[in-house]
Amino acid sequence: MSNKKQIVNNNRSVSIIQRWLLRNRCHRGQSYVWSNIKLLFVSPAPPEVYVFARDTNIESNIRLTCLATGFYPQDIIMWIKRDGRKLYREDGLESSGVRPNEDDTFQRRDSVEILRKDKSRYTCEVIHEASSVYVMKEWGKNLFLVFTCFSFFFLVFTTHSLHYIYTALSKDLGLPGIHKFTAIGMLDSRMIDYFDSKTKEKVPKQTWMRERLDPDFWVKGTQSRLKKQQWFEVNINILKDRMRQNDTDLHVLQWMVGCEGEMQEDGTMKFHRGMDRYNYDGSDFLSFNNFRSVWVAPVTAAEETKRKWDNDTDLNNKIKGYLENECMQWLNKFWSYGMNQLNTASPPEVYVLTRDTNIESNIRLTCLATGFYPQDIIMWIKRDGRKLYREDGLESSGVRPNEDDTFQRRDSVEILRKDKSRYTCEVIHEASSVYYSITTPVL
Secondary structure, eight states, rough: OOHHHHHHHHHHHHHHHHHHHHHHHHOOHHHHHHOOOOHOOOOOOOEEEEEEEEEOTTTTTTEEEEEEEEEBSSSSSSEEEEETOOOOEEEEEEEEEEETTTTTEEEEEEHHHHHEOOOEEEEEEEEEGOOOOOOOEEEEEEOEEEESOOSOOOOOOOOOEEEEEEEESSSSSTTTTSSSSEEEEEETEEEEEEEEETOOOOSSSSSHHHHHHHHHHHHHHHHHHHHHHHHHHHHHHHHHHHHOOSSSSEEEEEEEEEEEEETTSOOOOEEEEEEEEETTTEEEEEEETTTTTTTEEEGGGGHOOOOOOOOOHHHHHHHHHIIIHHHHHHHHHHHHHHHHHHTTOOOEEEEEEEEEOTTTTEEEEEEEEEBBSSSEEEEEETTTTTEEEEEGEEEOOOOOOTTTTEEEEEEEEETTTOOOOEEEEEEEEEETEEEEEEEEOOO
């Protein structure tokens, strides 16, 4: 019997149990019971993966589509990559998300529209963890790779980025480590320089930055940061007045500006995209579209600034020139200085811990991954093979920086001390080709 037919037959049993649950009103913990019953009765089904291309309304373009279908359960990872780099919504990627099929399996379809003459290498990569399958297919070639384990992954570092992040508070909180104004430079998620309103000095955060750049660079950098601090103080007050906000509450204005480049065969980088955007009180406020040289205002309060800046052609040309030229020059220079360190991927150290909670009958299981670089990581806590989510009480710190430019992430869940389920922590760090699966100690 095929996996799909088996799923259909097994779901008849599931439906009977579901009706029993409803009839007996097992509301307490029903979602947990239901998900585990379904796992007991249904075998994982691997995805069938197809890639195809079709014409679009624009004669010079085609649409590449990757389709994964027939898989169960529904958790799946899908990437479309161009020359090894993942594509995102900003690149025009469209996704159907995971949708159900009629036979109780699932499907997902991702696509991107490209120029017909584009000679880049496009691949579709699919990971279905439940059936232990990794699939990679390439458009235009008979490449079809399937791996039934996760002992290694493909990774090609083809893009690098340089970003500066400025943060201004409407008032000084007087708390240690929190300043009214801060500015940091980031190269591929590593901090390379730092400035705050207390020290009033731009300083290097990498040894190679200190060694390769002369003192005049840091003097001029400090002067630039002081001017930006004044600009932020003026403009955060303008926004407060425009939005009729008082001085009692705390308000935050942020600016992120930078560029991303694609590595070329000669070791230099070519401009891929730029970023120049503002955030106010945690929400998007204004962003620059460097391809069209216009500002995008997602909120009404930003429309006045948008109209003013859209009409300033010199300003927009200067910003576009910075993103596409000057920023890329600094990105190439900094990358050449620090490439030995930046090219090195650090694998995570993974620990599984248990500790008491405020409730005597409960304990907290924690999975900690630390010391990894770059910051992209996948972490799951599973109970008897099923991933846990927020609805199950899972808590996550998210990825946070360590002081040595590596990263850490900590996930945890509180369970009954007498729970005899099998809990595992699984960690995938693609950059260092590492996969961990650690079972919690016997309690």
